[in-house]
Amino acid sequence: MSALSRPFLPVLVRREHASLTVKLVAPPVALGLATILNLGLYLLMGRDPVAVFHAMLLEPFLSWASFSEVLLKTGPLLLIAQGLAIGFRAKVFNIGAEGQFILGAIFASAIPIWFPQATGQWIWPSMLVIGALGGALWASLTAFWRVRLNANEILVSLMLALVAAQLLNYLLLGPWKDPNGFNFPQSVMFQFDAMVPILIPGTRVNVSLLVAFAFSLAAWVFMQRSFAGYKLQVGGLAPRAAGYAGFNEGRAIWLSLLIGGFAAGLAGAAEVAGPLGQLQRSISTGYGYAAIIVAYLGGLHPIGIVFSALLMAALYIGGDNAMVSANLPVAAVRVFQGSLLLAYLIAIAFVRYRLEWRHAAHGSAP
Amino acid sequence: MNALEFIVAGMLAAATPFLLAALGEMVAERAGVLNLGVEGLMALGAVIAFIIVYHGGGHLLGFVAAGLASTALSLVFAVIALGFRANQVAVGLAIGILGQGLSALFGKSYESLTVKGLPKLSLPWLSDIPVIGGLFVEDVVVWLSLAATVAIWAIFAYTKTGLVVRAVGENPKAARALGYPVIAVRFAAVAFGGAFAGFAGAYAAVVYTPLWADGMIAGRGWIAIALVVFGTWLTSRIFLGACLFGAVSLASLAAQTTGLDVSSQLLSSLPYLVTIVVLGIISSNRRLLKLNGVASLGEPFEQ
Numbered sequence: 001m002s003a004l005s006r007p008f009l010p011v012l013v014r015r016e017h018a019s020l021t022v023k024l025v026a027p028p029v030a031l032g033l034a035t036i037l038n039l040g041l042y043l044l045m046g047r048d049p050v051a052v053f054h055a056m057l058l059e060p061f062l063s064w065a066s067f068s069e070v071l072l073k074t075g076p077l078l079l080i081a082q083g084l085a086i087g088f089r090a091k092v093f094n095i096g097a098e099g100q101f102i103l104g105a106i107f108a109s110a111i112p113i114w115f116p117q118a119t120g121q122w123i124w125p126s127m128l129v130i131g132a133l134g135g136a137l138w139a140s141l142t143a144f145w146r147v148r149l150n151a152n153e154i155l156v157s158l159m160l161a162l163v164a165a166q167l168l169n170y171l172l173l174g175p176w177k178d179p180n181g182f183n184f185p186q187s188v189m190f191q192f193d194a195m196v197p198i199l200i201p202g203t204r205v206n207v208s209l210l211v212a213f214a215f216s217l218a219a220w221v222f223m224q225r226s227f228a229g230y231k232l233q234v235g236g237l238a239p240r241a242a243g244y245a246g247f248n249e250g251r252a253i254w255l256s257l258l259i260g261g262f263a264a265g266l267a268g269a270a271e272v273a274g275p276l277g278q279l280q281r282s283i284s285t286g287y288g289y290a291a292i293i294v295a296y297l298g299g300l301h302p303i304g305i306v307f308s309a310l311l312m313a314a315l316y317i318g319g320d321n322a323m324v325s326a327n328l329p330v331a332a333v334r335v336f337q338g339s340l341l342l343a344y345l346i347a348i349a350f351v352r353y354r355l356e357w358r359h360a361a362h363g364s365a366p
Numbered sequence: 367m368n369a370l371e372f373i374v375a376g377m378l379a380a381a382t383p384f385l386l387a388a389l390g391e392m393v394a395e396r397a398g399v400l401n402l403g404v405e406g407l408m409a410l411g412a413v414i415a416f417i418i419v420y421h422g423g424g425h426l427l428g429f430v431a432a433g434l435a436s437t438a439l440s441l442v443f444a445v446i447a448l449g450f451r452a453n454q455v456a457v458g459l460a461i462g463i464l465g466q467g468l469s470a471l472f473g474k475s476y477e478s479l480t481v482k483g484l485p486k487l488s489l490p491w492l493s494d495i496p497v498i499g500g501l502f503v504e505d506v507v508v509w510l511s512l513a514a515t516v517a518i519w520a521i522f523a524y525t526k527t528g529l530v531v532r533a534v535g536e537n538p539k540a541a542r543a544l545g546y547p548v549i550a551v552r553f554a555a556v557a558f559g560g561a562f563a564g565f566a567g568a569y570a571a572v573v574y575t576p577l578w579a580d581g582m583i584a585g586r587g588w589i590a591i592a593l594v595v596f597g598t599w600l601t602s603r604i605f606l607g608a609c610l611f612g613a614v615s616l617a618s619l620a621a622q623t624t625g626l627d628v629s630s631q632l633l634s635s636l637p638y639l640v641t642i643v644v645l646g647i648i649s650s651n652r653r654l655l656k657l658n659g660v661a662s663l664g665e666p667f668e669q
Contacts, residue, residue: 148650163642342442342457
């Protein structure tokens with residue numbers, strides 16, 4: 001074969017050291033790539049890409065009113081993603097956070113629904129605690145199935161999320177339906193003491209945002225500073241080494257899932273006790289799935305996740321803006337989310353690899 | 367028609383989306399690739415087929431286009447997971463989200479619209495048998511799916527192609543040393559899985575329940591992935607598993623129509639609950655999984 005018929009082809013070559021620079025620039029590069037691709041899609045759909053870009057990616061940050069809504073959405077995404085990232089680092093793929101989130105909301109709602117007359121400042125904190133426990137309880141089913149029955153946690157946690165959605169429907173159409181609610185699938189409105197106090201006056205941002213940041217700090221200490229967190233990461237990176245060192249795999253799986261379920265449950269509780277003020281179907285809008293993207297985009301690192309949660313929250317608000325101002329369907333946000341994660345996964349390949357241009361066959365000289 | 371006859375008559379049609387998607391995923395997994403994006407691939411195939419059939423393109427064109435669209439999306443998976451060696455779990459989830467998003471986006475203006483399904487073709491004599499006669503009255507896609515099942519079984523049992531796919535999944539280094547193009551085989555297996563997921567989605571949207579509703583795949587792609595585990599990567603067992611799920615979904619339908627006093631939400635979650643229970647039973651038999659499992663499943667390969 002002549003050299004001409006063998007074009008130069010790009011080949012991925014392993015780097016000697018992982019590149020920290022690439023790791024840091026990967027998320028913005030991915031965002032840029034996903035933005036270009038999606039604006040192209042909007043152009044094909046006959047929308048004005050400049051208007052969508054403005055509504056979707058700039059407007060959320062341009063006024064205090066919309067930025068406060070971004071902060072409101074950051075809370076649950078941040079909480080769930082921090083919990084999930086701990087598991088993902090241990091290679092425990094809990095993708096059913098949506099279900100744990102729903103169970104958290106259901107458990108927390110039990111207090112104001114069963115005790116609508118109760119008053120006192122103990123109510124909302126207990127709702128958060130019970131919600132977190134509910135999420136952890138739902139995740140413990142997955143942990144049991146994985147550790148004792150050897151079942152794949154991806155499939156079990158996802159199936160449980162689908163069951164949780166039906167459980168929510170059952171409660172809202174049956175026993176927990178507001179008798180005076182015109183047959184809407186929603187519970188009664190909660191009493192004042194069941195609401196998490198507002199953090200920033202004049203906005204809907206409440207104290208649960210502080211809880212999310214506190215949880216992020218705890219996640220950082222746990223993953224970067226504690227021996228238990230170290231054991232989890234070794235189990236994920238080198239399961240055999242972890243086995244030789246005597247680190248218990250079953251315990252790592254239990255811990256990962258319980259932390260993930262706890263955080264998702266807490267987020268669910270904070271939603272019903274916060275912006276919603278009642279249990280309703282719209283509680284489940286896919287935060288549990290979006291948080292998977294948030295966790296990866298943040299490099300599975302507690303600090304990175306703070307930024308990616310903020311970005312994802314802005315995308316939600318921006319998507320709502322674009323729906324109103326540019327007539328963009330809500331589903332466009334999901335398309336953006338999916339392509340963002342794909343772009344990121346391409347970008348981080350270059351942390352460990354670099355491109356080299358070689359001849360197609362065995363790199364022989366021309 | 368009593369409940370049993372109802373279930374027997376509809377079982378194969380209800381099983382077909384599970385069967386097609388699970389067979390496609392089985393081929394990809396046999397080659398060592400775990401593609402978790404099946405739900406999104408099915409959703410994309412479903413909407414493409416629906417749009418084409420709705421505008422009068424016909425079922426054949428609908429299925430072909432659905433297969434092509436889902437193959438294209440599965441190739442995006444392959445480029446990122448195999449080319450860029452990214453984490454297959456993460457890529458699969460992203461493809462799933464993207465596929466479902468595209469499905470909702472394209473299907474937005476078709477919500478609640480209907481199309482005509484396909485006529486049933488009955489086998490003479492057999493369809494007259496009491497009780498199980500309904501098994502032999504099926505539409506053409508069901509018959510083709512059964513033929514595809516037998517063909518895939520035969521390919522893995524008797525042909526070199528099947529052997530190469532298995533070798534690539536079992537021990538990619540050895541397969542490479544023998545001169546087989548590991549990455550190319552994996553690309554082909556993923557594309558095959560994508561096409562079958564597209565057909566599965568198309569069947570769900572334009573034959574089985576020919577009405578467009580966002581989220582109509584409703585977890586069937588995930589159950590298909592679970593079916594591959596249930597069937598321990600064997601065509602025959604995956605077929606039986608798909609029939610079981612077809613029967614379960616029909617049983618919950620039958621229970622709803624007979625006015626049995628069970629909440630409809632419990633019945634809707636029946637397939638998911640059955641998945642969880644069966645997954646626990648099959649997986650706890652570690653020897654069985656080890657015997658039939660794919661050794662390099664989900665691991666990237668560097669030439």
